[in-house]
Amino acid sequence: MSWGVMEGHFGCGISCSTAAGGWRKGPWTAEEDKLLIEYVKLHGEGRWNSVSRLTGLKRNGKSCRLRWVNYLRPDLKRGHITPQEETIIVELHARWGNRWSTIARSLPGRTDNEIKNYWRTHFKKKTKVPLLDASQKARNRLLKRQQFHQQQKEQLNQLDMKKRISLLDDDTNNDDNYHVAQFSGRQEAAAAANSSSSSSSSNGSVYTDSGEEHRIFFGNDMLPAAEEGSLWDDEGLWSLEEYFHAAAGRVPANLVAPNFC
DNA sequence: AATAGGGCCAACCGCGGACAC
DNA sequence: CGTGTCCGCGGTTGGCCCTAT
Missing domain, CATH: 1.10.10.60 (Homeodomain-like)
Incomplete structure (x- = not known):
């Protein structure tokens, strides 16, 4: 569930309750998140029981810590x-x-x-x-x-793989389709993924002649094993070279564009 | 169209360890 | 050594969303 969706559902705090001792419980609002983020910016992580005293947030230390660790931390993937x-x-x-x-x-x-x-x-x-x-x-x-x-x-x-890939490239003359082989680097994959509005993950699909979908995943910074020129599918990590070789009988020459989702 | 059931995920709860006093 | 506080962990719950019937 995305951030925005959660805010949409709970932003008004409808289902929030106030526990004994004055602590608020239930879903966090955007305002509360903001206060907590500000607190961590100023004081760093830890001393969670001080959050309510220093920010006015009506949440106990445990709740603040959980919210930060599981949801607000900037390094979360x-x-x-x-x-x-x-x-x-x-x-x-x-x-x-x-x-x-x-x-x-x-x-x-x-x-x-x-x-x-x-x-x-x-x-x-x-x-x-x-x-x-x-x-x-x-x-x-x-x-x-x-x-x-x-x-x-x-x-x-x-075999000269570059020649093979260029042959595949030649098969795709339609400008509307861009080739999987063009995604030879993390930057390109990330850029393509970023251009998709619905998700930050770098993945996509290729399709066989029969229209069967084959899911693939491009590497990113959090996956050190997924280096430039590599991708994932449901069978594991492949270099592009490996993938196109193994895919000879699976992925057709008229490979279509990744369907980033 | 209505609804039941499962998937999914954020958040809560209880417990225990570490530490200070 | 006993007590209190803080923090982190694992288990569980609650509720929205999606899909099948």
Whole structure:
């Protein structure tokens, strides 16, 4: 749920109540957020019990801390959990169990609350098979990549990928469509993503001849493994080179523009 | 069109550890 | 050593949104 939406729903504070001791409870208003942000700017994080005294905010320290940590912190990453992050969550959960704050430390910009919610939503219900299922998926991705690299050694050395990509480029003469291969850097991907109004995540889709959608995700600054010229799909991280090679039978020559969403 | 049910996420609650006095 | 305060963590709840019926 986006910021704006939340403000839209709760900005008027309809459902807020005042607890014993005079503390306000329930959804935060934009005004309260502003006060808290100002407080942190001036005094830094911590001393949460001083917030109400110094700002006039009718929230207790715990509530202020939670709001800041889970929602207002400027370094928070918005948008969906990426496949790479999901893999990390699955693997770390297998190692640490429900130690969400520990897991969160390995995912910059994600909060323990967010990870906890994600886990409960996506894995908890599959408790009969979930961990096996998820970790198996991760193993499959790795296996797939290893197989690909083996194959690549045998076949790809003789091919000039730049030539291949330029051939693909030549297939797209329509100016309205811009090619996935053009998104060879983070800046371009980010710029394209930013040009979309609905989300900050750098992802998109390519379509096969039959119209089947194939989801892809471009790297960003929070994903060190996703370097320039790389992208994600539901099978893991690929370099563009890998992706186009492996996609030979999947993605057609008349590849259409990413559908950023 | 109405509604039931699930998905999703922000926020609250209770507990325990760290620290100061 | 006991007590109080602050802080962080994990579990849970409440409520909006979306989708299926």
